[in-house]
Amino acid sequence: xxxxxxxxxxxxxxxxxxxxxxxxxxxxxxxxxxxxxxxxxxxxxxxxxxxxxxxxxxxxxxxxxxxxxxxxxxxxxxxxxxxxxxxxxxxxxxxxxxxxxxxxxxxxxxxxxxxxxxxxxxxxxxxxxxxxxxxxxxxxxxxxxxxxxxxxxxxxxxxxxxxxxxxxxxxxxxxxxxxxxxxxxxxxxxxxxxxxxxxxxxxxxxxxxxxxxxxxxxxxxxxxxxxxxxxxxxxxxxxxxxxxxxxxxxxxxxxxxxxxxxxxxxxxxxxxxxxxxxxxxxxxxxxxxxxxxxxxxxxxxxxxxxxxxxxxxxxxxxxxxxxxxxxxxxxxxxxxxxxxxxxxxxxxxxxxxxxxxxxxxxxxxxxxxxxxxxxxxxxxxxxxxxxxxxxxxxxxxxxxxxxxxxxxxxxxxxxxxxxxxxxxxxxxxxxxxxxxxxxxxxxxxxxxxxxxxxxxxxxxxxxxxxxxxxxxxxxx
Amino acid sequence: xxxxxxxxxxxxxxxxxxxxxxxxxxxxxxxxxxxxxxxxxxxxxxxxxxxxxxxxxxxxxxxxxxxxxxxxxxxxxxxxxxxxxxxxxxxxxxxxxxxxxxxxxxxxxxxxxxxxxxxxxxxxxxxxxxxxxxxxxxxxxxxxxxxxxxxxxxxxxxxxxxxxxxxxxxxxxxxxxxxxxxxxxxxxxxxxxxxxxxxxxxxxxxxxxxxxxxxxxxxxxxxxxxxxxxxxxxxxxx
Numbered sequence: 026x027x028x029x030x031x032x033x034x035x036x037x038x039x040x041x042x043x044x045x046x047x048x049x050x051x052x053x054x055x056x057x058x059x060x061x062x063x064x065x066x067x068x069x070x071x072x073x074x075x076x077x078x079x080x081x082x083x084x085x086x087x088x089x090x091x092x093x094x095x096x097x098x099x100x101x102x103x104x105x106x107x108x109x110x111x112x113x114x115x116x117x118x119x120x121x122x123x124x125x126x127x128x129x130x131x132x133x134x135x136x137x138x139x140x141x142x143x144x145x146x147x148x149x150x151x152x153x154x155x156x157x158x159x160x161x162x163x164x165x166x167x168x169x170x171x172x173x174x175x176x177x178x179x180x181x182x183x184x185x186x187x188x189x190x191x192x193x194x195x196x197x198x199x200x201x202x203x204x205x206x207x208x209x210x211x212x213x214x215x216x217x218x219x220x221x222x223x224x225x226x227x228x229x230x231x232x233x234x235x236x237x238x239x240x241x242x243x244x245x246x247x248x249x250x251x252x253x254x255x256x257x258x259x260x261x262x263x264x265x266x267x268x269x270x271x272x273x274x275x276x277x278x279x280x281x282x283x284x285x286x287x288x289x290x291x292x293x294x295x296x297x298x299x300x301x302x303x304x305x306x307x308x309x310x311x312x313x314x315x316x317x318x319x320x321x322x323x324x325x326x327x328x329x330x331x332x333x334x335x336x337x338x339x340x341x342x343x344x345x346x347x348x349x350x351x352x353x354x355x356x357x358x359x360x361x362x363x364x365x366x367x368x369x370x371x372x373x374x375x376x377x378x379x380x381x382x383x384x385x386x387x388x389x390x391x392x393x394x395x396x397x398x399x400x401x402x403x404x405x406x407x408x409x410x411x412x413x414x415x416x417x418x419x420x421x422x423x424x425x426x427x428x429x430x431x432x433x434x435x436x437x438x439x440x441x442x443x444x445x446x447x448x449x450x451x452x453x454x455x456x457x458x459x460x461x462x463x464x465x466x467x468x469x470x471x472x473x474x475x476x477x478x479x480x481x482x483x484x485x486x487x488x489x490x491x492x493x494x495x496x497x498x499x500x501x
Numbered sequence: 502x503x504x505x506x507x508x509x510x511x512x513x514x515x516x517x518x519x520x521x522x523x524x525x526x527x528x529x530x531x532x533x534x535x536x537x538x539x540x541x542x543x544x545x546x547x548x549x550x551x552x553x554x555x556x557x558x559x560x561x562x563x564x565x566x567x568x569x570x571x572x573x574x575x576x577x578x579x580x581x582x583x584x585x586x587x588x589x590x591x592x593x594x595x596x597x598x599x600x601x602x603x604x605x606x607x608x609x610x611x612x613x614x615x616x617x618x619x620x621x622x623x624x625x626x627x628x629x630x631x632x633x634x635x636x637x638x639x640x641x642x643x644x645x646x647x648x649x650x651x652x653x654x655x656x657x658x659x660x661x662x663x664x665x666x667x668x669x670x671x672x673x674x675x676x677x678x679x680x681x682x683x684x685x686x687x688x689x690x691x692x693x694x695x696x697x698x699x700x701x702x703x704x705x706x707x708x709x710x711x712x713x714x715x716x717x718x719x720x721x722x723x724x725x726x727x728x729x730x731x732x733x734x735x736x737x738x739x
Contacts, residue, residue: 039684349671353688387682389675389689390549391638412551422551430552437510437547437559440539447514462721472680476687477718480515487513487520491536 028144028362028376030175035360035383042354048177048185052352055184059346062290063397069292080283081401083276084337087268091328094237094270095319101240105302107315111267115145118320122147122229122262123154125316129260131226133157135218136165137254138244139231140179140340141266141320143362144375147229148173159221161250166214167191170198177356177364179342180288185355218250228258228312232265233339234280235317238273241301242317245281251298261303261312267319268336280339283399287341323375331410335370337400342367344394344404350387359384366394370407378419385411429469450482502619504532505570507584507608509577510542511710519710522737523576523611529737530619539566543583549676553590560587564600572618573608576733578640578709584608585644610640611733612649612708623656628738632730633665633702635672635693635716637709650708650732657735663700667692674715690719697727708732 031038042048067073087094099109112118126134134156142148148158148169160169164182168174171194176182183191188205195201195213203209230251235242242263244251255261271277285291304311327336345351345365356364361372361381369384385408394404416422436442457463457470458481466474473479504527512520524534543563544556564587567573575581585608587601615621634654641647654662673679673689680686693716697705705720705727707713717729 039682043684043688349673349689350682350685353685353692386678387685389638389671389673389678389686391671391675392642393638393669393671396642409549409551412549413553414551416551417554426550427552430547430550430555433547434544434552434555434559437542437544437556438562440541440562443510443541444538447510450514464722469680472683473718476683476722477690477715478721479718480714482514483517485517487508487517488536488538490517490521491524492538 038358042358066286066290097237107302119150135225136229137251222253225258227260228254244298247295256310260314262316287343287399343397347393366404507575519731522733526737543580545583574614576611578610581610582639582643613646616649627658629659631661632704633700635707666696
């Protein structure tokens, strides 16, 4: 499973996450900074809820008419001399790109901005084919230099590393000799990368949004590297998830505004690169050959199901930046390049329940993710739907839990049973009770009382008090 | 005004004081309280864990229990949020969808009822102490009640209020999450307790028995001198 990261099981991954105090400090700090900036950027618009409604409407409209817009997009790209390839699977996408590489006899590839190429493991495919692949987004570059450490956040992939660690990586792998000052580190990366752009045979990018009406694709970056990746190499390949479309530039403007504000609290970003096909006669730069690879890889199976809203996602990571679970376990705990609430919904859909059955339960359903999502994906509800599928269709819930829930269902549906049970509870719990609390409970209480005290059941239930009072017998 | 009380199973079995305070408070505000004894649990623990089929019978039983009520009021934001979810759960069911809608439309969390229906912002309470308040996720986000508890606490005499840092951050309860993901839950509740300590408040107030059981249970285990109270108890103090 290509989007899978690491080999540890969920429990071990969570344990590693919780024990990584540096990562947790970095995540908490980043969540606070980005959370505040996001809020300010949203408040500044004044009518944020209307913007969200518009964002949701645009994304839903595109998904409901995806065939139409994909066709329009590919026709317009073809008109401008570009090539479009629909890849059903990761393998198909990789094979197509490998073929181009062979035809061009390409040795070096520079890349910018792409989650979907991570998802399909494009880099390792190209490396196996004998190419050098260079990531040019600073965060991705750091991870690549550090022996392909996987990303832990959608928009800040190297969030789990501090500047000292980055300095050490650069020193060991690149012969870097300066300090851990971010400016010096960034300058070094910049110097290294400049040479790569100039000598690369092919540029590969992701795609934030493709504009169907014009056959264009847009990249939102802060480092300007996408401009160089798309203008210097002679051949340009863009890889996009099949849902990342907008009808026209008008909708692009809305979604880019929602994206940058939600991701890091920017009104706009430093660079928005929009390209339309290969270079034309009077163009001064741009690729001579352009390919757009549209990747399905499981997405069309989500269309038309109750999980369709997850395809509205514009990868802003606002949900990650508010998630109280992500805050304590970090991105690598999710075992997928897609982490946080969006990852917990998406990973089981793309990678299967066998691999990701724990993720839908790694949430308190607190709804913070749903509240911030700029395109109104009901994330906590989708997590709940996953649980329902796991219990009802997949049959993957533990038997003890099934029995307990069945018993709960019966007890809660029968006032007689409940009354009997709740009346008997104080006596049943007596052996475990000290004073008014239970410190070492049996059965399902064990996990609770390992961490917290559990209250002993009241000897007089509230309902008994109320009944006595009605009869005039109770104190008031 | 006739009010039908939904005490919730946690209050019924573990937090009788909260139930009593709710009754006394509402009576003081001029309500006549009715408690249908066939009420059990809203079904949230099983529902949230994905056991929807298993828990529908319990939900139907609750819908019937409150069918004749004029207003249903509960000292728990999350249980009322669950009632508001019923119409979606029974969507398309020819009999139960409209019954569920009926229940949702007349169900209120306690502070929401006092402020929005009774139109009372000062319940005439007096409570001496430094308090802070944890906003429960289900009450604020799913039910959408944010202001009512703040308005009511703001008018309690002698009460010294101090804002809880990151008050909207989940406490790590989440029903079965608290035991299923105990490791993560522990980190979340610890952060919550840390924030409560930062306020140097003597009392932590909340409006949801589940969250209070979680945070209170951890405070107790750690031997911290902070008392945990339900908002009904504070509003009922004189």
